[in-house]
Amino acid sequence: MKVIVTSNKEIAGKEAFKLIKSAMDDGAKVLGLATGSTPIPMYKEMIASDVDFSNMTSVNLDEYVGLAPEDPQSYRYFMQSNLFDKKPFAETFVPNGKAEDPEEETKRYNKVIADHPIDLQVLGLGRNGHIGFNEPGSPFDVETRKVQLTESTIEANSRNFENENDVPRYAYSMGIGSILKSKKIVLMAFGKEKADAVKGMIEGKVTNDCPASVLQTKDDVTVIVDADAASEL
Numbered sequence: 001m002k003v004i005v006t007s008n009k010e011i012a013g014k015e016a017f018k019l020i021k022s023a024m025d026d027g028a029k030v031l032g033l034a035t036g037s038t039p040i041p042m043y044k045e046m047i048a049s050d051v052d053f054s055n056m057t058s059v060n061l062d063e064y065v066g067l068a069p070e071d072p073q074s075y076r077y078f079m080q081s082n083l084f085d086k087k088p089f090a091e092t093f094v095p096n097g098k099a100e101d102p103e104e105e106t107k108r109y110n111k112v113i114a115d116h117p118i119d120l121q122v123l124g125l126g127r128n129g130h131i132g133f134n135e136p137g138s139p140f141d142v143e144t145r146k147v148q149l150t151e152s153t154i155e156a157n158s159r160n161f162e163n164e165n166d167v168p169r170y171a172y173s174m175g176i177g178s179i180l181k182s183k184k185i186v187l188m189a190f191g192k193e194k195a196d197a198v199k200g201m202i203e204g205k206v207t208n209d210c211p212a213s214v215l216q217t218k219d220d221v222t223v224i225v226d227a228d229a230a231s232e233l
């Protein structure tokens with residue numbers, strides 16, 4: 001695990017974008033993408049650049065169950081407005097929050113991942129150490145599934161909703177097994193509220209109490225954190 005500490009998230013976004021460009025120079029065709037505030041500086045770099053993504057495919061990590069693509073709180077909407085509408089990709093995949101049959105939807109998404117093996121996966125980090133929506137206790141070997149969000153995640157994510165009751169209680173999430181299949185991983189985390197999870201991920205033992213700690217077991221993982229998120233290391 002390579003750890004890069006930057007003085008702020010804008011510089012971190014530039015560092016992450018460099019890794020994307022170098023993966024693309026080496027032939028990467030599929031990017032695994034993430035939502036949340038963390039990847040926004042990196043998306044801004046992508047948009048401001050002259051790099052052409054129109055031959056690239058993206059596969060997103062997760063989506064809230066129950067939210068339609070046009071719902072401003074949905075992760076599909078987030079991806080459209082923060083990246084795809086400004087930097088077109090050839091194909092973009094996000095789980096369908098409105099799917100009628102959750103089992104069929106998870107099967108469909110697992111086939112999407114199998115058909116588009118991820119060259120570089122971008123990850124944020126939950127305050128409780130989650131990656132995607134793989135909450136503490138998640139097994140390390142599963143694929144996409146419907147998961148129940150923890151109270152801590154509901155509370156953390158309520159900042160994007162009018163009130164906490166509006167936060168969906170379930171999500172579709174790529175499983176840790178699927179995440180670990182990507183060739184390279186770049187995880188970013190910023191701010192004091194991530195410092196404990198960053199410490200657990202890098203220095204703690206590998207345990208599903210801190211799902212991100214599993215990244216210690218994988219080659220080609222780069223962690224980019226700002227000074228606040230690195231403050232417990």
Ligand code: GLP
Nearest residue numbers: 034036037038124125126132133
């Ligand atoms: C959500 C997402 C995660 C993300 C996390 C952190 O729970 N499912 O993929 O990493 O939030 O969000 P933020 O980057 O806004 O701190």
